[in-house]
Amino acid sequence: MKYFLLFTFIFISSFSYSQKKGVFIADSDTAFSKSSDINMISCDEQQIKNLDLLCKVWGFVKYYHPSIAAGKYNWDNELFRFLPxxxxxxxxxxxxxxxxSWINNLGPVSGKGNKIKIKSNTKCVPNLDWISDTTVFGSDLSNLLVNIKNTKRKKQHYYVSFLENIGNPVFKNERLYKDASFNDFGIRVLTVFRYYNIIEYFFPHKNVIGENWQDIPAEFIEKIILAENDFDVQKTILEMITRINDTQAKTNFNEAFSNEFYGRNYANYKISFIENYAVVSGYINPSLVAKNVDLQIGDIIMGIEGENTLKKVERLKNYSPASNDFSKLNVISQDLLRTNKRSLNITFVRNNKTSSSNVPCYPPSSLYTKKEISSSDIKPTWRFLTSEIGYIFLGTIENRDVPKMMRELRPTSGIIIDLRCVPSDFVVFSLSQYIHIQKTAFAKFSKTNIQNPGEFTFTKPVYAPKIKHPYNGKIVILVNELTQDLAEYTAMSLGSTSTATIIGSTTSGANGNVSDVILPWGISTSFSGVGVYYPDGKETQRVGVTIDEIIRPSLSGFLFGRDEALEKAVQIIKNK
Known part of the structure; x- marks a missing residue:
């Protein structure tokens, strides 16, 4: 499920943000709305180098030139006019x-009034050294680009704004080209241009992507030009999105592509990766379990339709956006058993014996049916494991219940807080105040700005509050790959008290408010639009929250129904 979590007391989607639209010259330029009229691009080495260069220049001018910022030009259309x-x-x-000649005709720039200054709160400055390379651009073009960089810019921009009080970018006035042909080569290269430059100037975690992002355009321009059909075009776009290594880079492609790539039908199993094995950990719809043919909880899936499971996992990794390997496996687990057939042949191990079975598969409408939820189906928010140990599950928490919950748990010697879930309410401050003996800094953010896109600065630290008489027992916080975004932020807040210990396995490593991106053909994606760090500037993106003791589930423990992280938490509270 797609959701957007903000580190305030409100949840807002960046798509729900609206701004009164002014009248811009760019709005009246309605050419190329359905086609770029560019039906072929050669793919020789020099052409790819030239397009790689154009991608970077086009994006730099888009976000730095005052005329584009003022909405005087539809920058997509100017690209299509210029490309031939x-x-x-x-x-x-x-x-x-x-x-x-093309850029100079956009209008004069002063070359004055804007100089990037490195301050104490500067995280990084834009990587614009390349525009000064006269060996590539020659002196005239290089000087023009440098003058554009040095020209003072206003705080408003036709293509970008920032969510008020939050700071993550909101991309606007981007044309969808929903009905365009996938054989339109102008729109193909525009897709790479648009996405590359949005990430280049507005993704706060470019430094931890794992490769030089400026090497990306040449690779994907070539791939998208060589794509033989609409399927290959979309597959190329998905691969490019995956390369930013962000679990919050959710994607939405057309149904035909998703069905062809993954399959429209699902086997009725929840899959968990334990010790790198794909293990059946539950059923999506228990009412559809077929006793004679279905797999059982604890079965290890070794093969799918004759393909080794681990080989399929490796194949899907290039097309599964995620911040780290643990999160990637969690993402893959949701698509591993999809097919366009009515059944899948599964090879599995049960009780050390290898078997195979044709298991039924269902369309989402049959598998994900609504059902009445009884009180017995809902995991209680808090309970007592023993008279001395309390347990809180934040997947069902409500802010209004926090005072009552903490009153009842106050007599205990320790509380286990389970964050292996999506918190159902924003309790970052309301719960933290009960366990902090002093006001404590636990996080800070980074944001960019439209005067110098790509420059990121740190905000002041955020503090966890305290009450007069806080809880004085031990706190143990459980995390794993399901601990993402708000859950990670909550773990940072709760874990900053001196009485807390965080245990479990690597979290999602995708923390921060989400920004949405619209690409041609109606394709959409997103990314972590605000950087979240510890007060000392330590990263959380990709690495997750800081864990005091790593406890990963073992295959033997799972098969015997043990929760090894919970067992360790009890030991910590008991001083064992």
Whole structure:
């Protein structure tokens, strides 16, 4: 399920943010709304180098030139008008002269009034050294680009705004091209241009992607040009999105692609990866369990339709956006048993014996049916494991119940807080105040700005509050790969008290408010739009929250029904 969690007391989707639309010249430029009129692009080495260069120049000008910011030009359309001339250049000198003439005609720039200053709260500055490379651009074009960088910019921009009081970017006025042909080569390269530059200037975690993002355009321009059909085009886009390594990079492709790539039907199993094995850990819809043919909880899936499970996992990794390996396996587990057939042949191990079975598969409408939820189906928010140990499950928490819950748990010597879930309410401050003996800094954020896109600065630290007479027992917090976004932020807050211990396995490593991205053909995605860090600047993206003791589930423990992290938490409270 797609949701957006904000680190205030409100939840807002960046798509729900609206701004009164002004009248811009760019709005009246309705050309190319269905086609770029570019039906072929050659794919020789020099052409790819030129397009790679154009991608970066186009994006830099889009976000840095005052005329584009003021909405004087529809920048997609200007690309489509410019491309035929650019694709025909024969030499580097001709290329640079063509670029210079195009950009210079956008209007004069002062080259003054804006100088990036490194301050005490600067996290990083834009990586714009490349525009000064006269060996690539020549002196005239390079000087023009540098002047654009140094020109003072207003706080408003036609293509970007920032969510008030939050700071994550909101991308606007981007054309959808929903009905365009996938054989439109202008729109193909525009897709790479648009996504690359949004990440280049507005993704706060470019430094931990794991590779040089500026190497990306050439690779994917070539791939998207060579794509043979609409399926290959969308597969290329999905691969590019996956490369930012962000679990919050959710994607929405058209149904035909999703069905062809993953399959429209699902086997009725929840899958968990334990010691790198795909293990049946539950049923999506227990009412559909077929006793004679279904797998059992604890079965280890070794093969799917004749393909080794681990090989299929490796194949899906390039197309499963996630921040780290643990989170990626969790993402893959949701698509591992999909097919367009009515059944899947599964090879599995049960009680050390290898068997196979054709298991039924169902469309989502049959599998994910609504049902009446009884009180026995809901996991209680708090309970007593023993008279001395309390347990809180934040997947069903409500703010209004926090005071009562903490009154009842106050006599205990320790409380276990289970964050292996999506918190059902925002209790970052309301619960933290009961366990902190002093006001404590636990996080800070980073944000960019429209004056210098790509420059990120740290905010002041955020503090966990305290009450006059806080709980004085031990706190043990349980986390795993399901601990994502708000759950990670909550763990940072609760874990900052001196009486807390965080145990479990690596969290999702995707923490921060979500920004949405619209791409051509109606494809959409998102990314973590605000950086979240510990007060000393330590990263949480990809690495997750700091864990005091790693406790990963073992296969033997799972088969015997043990919760090894919970067992360890009890031992910590008992001083064992």
């Amino acid at each position: 001339k650019y694709l025909a250049v024969k030499t580097n000198e001709e290329r640079n002269d063509t670029l210079f």
